[in-house]
Amino acid sequence: MAKKLEAKSKYAVADSDGDGVVTDTELDRHAMWVRLENEDKQADTQRMMALVSMCVSIAGVILLLLPIVTLDRMAVISPVLSTFLIANTGIVAAYITGSALSKTKM
Numbered sequence: 001m002a003k004k005l006e007a008k009s010k011y012a013v014a015d016s017d018g019d020g021v022v023t024d025t026e027l028d029r030h031a032m033w034v035r036l037e038n039e040d041k042q043a044d045t046q047r048m049m050a051l052v053s054m055c056v057s058i059a060g061v062i063l064l065l066l067p068i069v070t071l072d073r074m075a076v077i078s079p080v081l082s083t084f085l086i087a088n089t090g091i092v093a094a095y096i097t098g099s100a101l102s103k104t105k106m
Contacts, residue, residue: 004020004021005020005021005022011027013030014026014027014029014030016029016030046095046098047095049091049095050091050092050095050096053088053091053092054088054092056088057084057085057088057089057092060081060084060085061081061085064077064078064081
């Protein structure tokens with residue numbers, strides 16, 4: 001005998017045919033959709049993080065090359081900026097590598 005859903009059950013979203021009974025197939029299908037949505041959100045977040053990291057790195061270099069920055073200040077900020085650029089390049093490289101690996105895995 002199949003189990004009927006209670007009123008306002010949290011599993012009601014998995015009931016794709018609306019008969020009030022959630023089968024194993026419906027639960028599996030719902031779990032797959034939730035997993036796909038979560039992976040899509042994660043990919044969007046990673047893409048945005050890499051884009052922001054790349055833009056901030058470019059802006060830092062441009063800011064350093066502006067004529068308002070004196071040579072004395074450039075000498076002081078150069079070690080900090082180089083470390084910052086290496087860290088941001090690592091973020092972008094990790095994103096590109098992860099994207100390539102996930103495409104080959106599929």
